[in-house]
Amino acid sequence: MDKKKVASFKKNLSEEKVRLEKELREIEVGNLNQSQSVTSGENSYEDHFADSGTATFERERDLSLDRNARDILARVRQALDRIENGTYGICTHCGKEIDLARLEALPYADLCIVCKKKEEGW
Ligand SMILES: [Zn+2]
Missing domain, CATH: 1.10.287 (Helix Hairpins)
Structure with missing residues (x-):
């Protein structure tokens, strides 16, 4: 980044x-x-x-x-x-970069959207 x-x-x-x-x-x-x-x-x-x-x-x-x-x-x-x-900006779970739009919405996000969805059981 x-x-x-x-x-x-x-x-x-x-x-x-x-x-x-x-x-x-x-x-x-x-x-x-x-x-x-x-x-x-x-x-x-x-x-x-x-x-x-x-x-x-x-x-x-x-x-x-x-x-x-x-x-x-x-x-x-x-x-x-x-x-x-x-x-910063790297998913703590899978190590991929977190989407910039996601970080802008949630600057303290530590998971990418894929891992977040998995965590929440979507
Ligand atoms: Zn991830």
Whole structure:
């Protein structure tokens, strides 16, 4: 892959990394605030039920966001490592070049489309 192309992917990935790290910090701060605000009030059963239902929902949403962001961050870091050691854009499974269009859509892709489809059982 030509150096300019790699440099532009590196820029995008670095920005994505910064964004994800910020997002994860915000999620952590949010979780902290949430657990501190949990107090045992004298709510009626119904109020309590509604509150805990909402809290559970939000917590689950945060957790899945958290997992998602962490997962993507790990992949972004791996992609940056591959840029450093010159293997960026090469499928980690079969060693063929990953389609440029695929990398543009998903700069942290580590599998070519053929291997990805196999992995997902298509
Ligand atoms: Zn492959």
